[in-house]
Amino acid sequence: MGAVNSSEAESTDELHQDPEAAPCHPSSSPLSPQLSLTRGTQSYLGPLIRVSDPYNILSPSNSSPRVHLSSRLQSMSNAASPQWSPSSFRLTGDHICTEIHFIRHAESSMNAKPELIGGRSPSATLTSLGKRQARALGVHLRSAGTEFDVVYCSxxxxxxxxxHAVCQELDIPRETVEVTEAVQELxxxxxxxxxxxxxxxxALVPIVNSTQPDFRAPGGESQRQVEYRMIEFLNNVVIPRASSTLQKARLQTESRKHLNKIQQASTLVHPVEDMDISQAKVWEESDLSSESNFKPLLRQKIPNSMSSSSLNGSPEELHSDVSSVPYTAAVISHGMAIKCLLRGLTGSDPQFTTHWCIDxxxxxxxxxxxxxxxEIQRVNDTSHLRLL
Structure with a gap:
């Protein structure tokens, strides 16, 4: 124990500041650490992941031993759009799906020096290999038919x-890339x-391991802090934007479908006008003029190229198609930041980040x-590297 204390003292003299475990305070993030209700010490039960209730729609159970904190909701970045709220998209049968591709940056000058502690290292740039990796990824995504609705970047x-290298291959203007500090490196x-x-x-390694995910370097961040800001970014920016976009797309598609039906019906509402007197008399006396048989006749008369089913599908197909198509976002981030996010989503052990590889x-x-x-779909996909 004395050896450990002397070592810590040397570290203090050298760095003028001891490494510390970041204090955990309950916040409004859905992954906030929850205070234990046990009397005496205030211990933390770890992040509470509401996988089945991502928007805190369900009220907490009275028998739950944990304190449930409501999440904060940000308004949409577009000022013209109404403020997002969970109830805005709880329509009957609605199914909003969001797919997020987290891309770790290609090899940088700091990655080429593994003996050094990298962190954010703002001056680091891509190596020649890194530039080829980024271009190969863009080519691979293009050949796979991948399309992104939005691209976020550290x-x-x-x-x-x-x-920029990936977007160039996907014909995405670089000025459309949205820069956010929420996804930058630890x-x-x-x-x-x-x-x-x-x-x-x-002497320091055991201290670091025993205090994770709350250990942080002097003047730095803890893994828990990175986890929280990544989760808040998803909950407050990506998910609401996906919901708003898909809802607007669904409503626009339904409006076009309804308009097409009105336009097509208007050309056939009075078919008698195109008949002579004898044909009109037969029409009026026949059962075809009845309301019960008029709609089937319309479906038969409408050309396939103009039918609502060929344009937009039936109401059931329309709803199924629009609601099941995922809103796809790309997030260009960093290795440790992505690991912290995965650890938070899965509720894994604090040592999770040391056992997973994000190349x-x-x-x-x-x-x-x-x-x-x-849901975790894929981790550390290296398929594009075969192109090098």
Whole structure:
């Protein structure tokens, strides 16, 4: 124990600040740590993941031993759009599906120096290999027919370079890429650029491991803090935007379908006008003029090229098609940030981030459904690297 104390003292002298475990305060994030109700000490039960209730629609059970905190909802970025609320999209039978492709940036100059602590390293740029990786990813996504409704990106240069290379192959204008600090890398504070051997001593490593995910370097971030901001970004930005976009698409499609039916019906409402007197008399005396037989006749008369079913489908097909098509977003981020997100979504052990690998330029896909909650589709997909 004395050896540990002396080692900590040396670290303090060198860095002028001890590494610390970030204090956990209950916040309004759906993954906020929840206070234990046990008397005495205030221990944390860990993040509460409401996979089956992503928008906190269901009221908490009275028998639950945890304190449920409501999530904050942000208004949509478009000022003209109404403020989003959970009830806005709880329509009967509605199924909103969002697919998010997390892309780690391609190899950077800091990745080529594994002996150094990277963190955010804002000056790091893509290596020649990294540029080829990013282009190969774009080619692979294009050949697979992947289309993104929106592209988000970390403000760090290596992530921006990756995003621009991928978007160029997908014919996505680079000015449409939305930059957000919410998905940038975990900050290592004063340790960034330092040699790992100097920092992660035999005395410090056990302390780091035992205090995860709340350990943070001097002036840096903890894994829990990164996890929270990533989850808040999904809950407050991506999911509401997906819901709003898909709802508008569904309403527009239904409006077009309804308008087509009105236009087509208007040309056949008075077929007698195109008949001579004898034909009109037969029409009026026949059962075909009755209301019960008029609608089937309309469906037979309408050409296939103009029929509502060929244009937009039946109401059932329309609803099924629009609601089941996922809203697809790309997020160009960083290795540790993506690991922290996955750990939070799965409720995994704090050591999760040390056992999973997220390589440069790889794709990790998560999907959110209003029926099933969060699902992990793919992790560390390296398919595109075969093109190198």
């Amino acid at each position: 403000p760090l240069e290596r992530a921006m370079q990756t995003a 900050s290592q504070g004063q340790w960034e650029g330092r040699n790992r051997c100097e920092i992660y001593t035999s 440069n330029s790889t794709v990790t896909v998560v999907r959110h459904s209003t029926r099933k909650g969060w």
